[in-house]
Amino acid sequence: MSKHSIPLAGVIGNPVAHSLSPRLHGHWLQRYGITGHYVPLEVHPDDLVEALGAMGRMGFVGANVTIPHKETVLRLADQVTDRATLIGAANTLTFRPDGTIFADNTDGYGFIENLRQNATDWDPRSGPAAVIGAGGAARAVVVALLDAGVPEIRLTNRTRLRADQLKSEFGGRIVVYDWAHMNGMLNGATTLVNTTSMGMEGQPPLKINLDELDPKALVTDIVYTPLITPLLALAQDYGYQTVDGLGMLLHQAVPGFQRWFGQRPEVDDELRNVVLG
Numbered sequence: 640m641s642k643h644s645i646p647l648a649g650v651i652g653n654p655v656a657h658s659l660s661p662r663l664h665g666h667w668l669q670r671y672g673i674t675g676h677y678v679p680l681e682v683h684p685d686d687l688v689e690a691l692g693a694m695g696r697m698g699f700v701g702a703n704v705t706i707p708h709k710e711t712v713l714r715l716a717d718q719v720t721d722r723a724t725l726i727g728a729a730n731t732l733t734f735r736p737d738g739t740i741f742a743d744n745t746d747g748y749g750f751i752e753n754l755r756q757n758a759t760d761w762d763p764r765s766g767p768a769a770v771i772g773a774g775g776a777a778r779a780v781v782v783a784l785l786d787a788g789v790p791e792i793r794l795t796n797r798t799r800l801r802a803d804q805l806k807s808e809f810g811g812r813i814v815v816y817d818w819a820h821m822n823g824m825l826n827g828a829t830t831l832v833n834t835t836s837m838g839m840e841g842q843p844p845l846k847i848n849l850d851e852l853d854p855k856a857l858v859t860d861i862v863y864t865p866l867i868t869p870l871l872a873l874a875q876d877y878g879y880q881t882v883d884g885l886g887m888l889l890h891q892a893v894p895g896f897q898r899w900f901g902q903r904p905e906v907d908d909e910l911r912n913v914v915l916g
């Protein structure tokens with residue numbers, strides 16, 4: 640806890656108005672009777688260094704970080720977790736009493752925890768995982784799946800080079816498929832993840848045929864607007880188990896809140912309803 644009487648935390652981004660984090664952390668502060676505040680902070684990239692210094696001095700215990708600062712903050716932190724280094728980005732900062740900044744990335748943790756909480760009998764080790772996309776979110780998902788023991792990750796991306804890059808970084812268990820052969824990579828896969836923005840409100844849906852997935856496959860999407868994306872709706876029509884992406888957002892917030900406010904918060908339906916408004 641900080642030397643200041645009322646601990647502060649917030650989310651740093653640009654833009655930041657759309658962030659659901661203030662609602663989420665605000666609800667937990669209220670639920671656990673913690674005297675503290677969580678605020679949205681719009682910070683221009685030119686002002687990031689100054690803003691972080693000022694936050695440390697003003698009694699901030701921590702911050703979430705969103706677009707466009709997730710990569711830059713890695714270089715500005717004094718200590719970085721292995722998983723944030725691997726992913727190449729941080730989403731959770733802790734301001735320590737000695738003035739140093741600790742950076743972590745909890746996106747992959749949130750991804751796995753969401754599946755562990757909401758999928759029945761999901762075992763990442765049970766078979767190959769198919770991952771669509773190779774952007775920032777995909778990096779977190781890939782690192783988390785490898786860490787959870789998936790035997791193989793089949794990866795595809797519209798821009799193949801980015802998928803090849805992930806393979807060269809994360810190694811032997813990744814197999815890259817051409818975007819045009821996406822359907823082929825689903826054969827016998829027990830997990831399917833969309834990490835692209837396809838299927839989000841206003842974006843084109845993913846065109847995919849789910850015939851070849853393992854009958855017990857779990858299908859999930861990191862998109863949560865809408866909650867049931869076209870991909871999840873299609874998977875449900877096939878009878879596959881689905882988990883929506885909202886839980887990833889909720890779970891990625893848990894380690895930060897616990898570190899900053901000393902209370903491990905619950906992710907439950909009440910929280911989902913509050914965040915959905």
Ligand code: ATR
Pocket residue numbers: 771772773774775776777796797798799801834835836837843
């Ligand atoms: P994020 O951090 O959310 O992952 P990102 O790093 O910009 O954001 O990555 C976006 C991902 O969605 C990428 O895999 C991107 O594919 P490209 O690498 O080819 O750009 C994918 N994506 C976004 N819009 C897409 C579209 N209309 N069709 C196919 N892929 C799309």
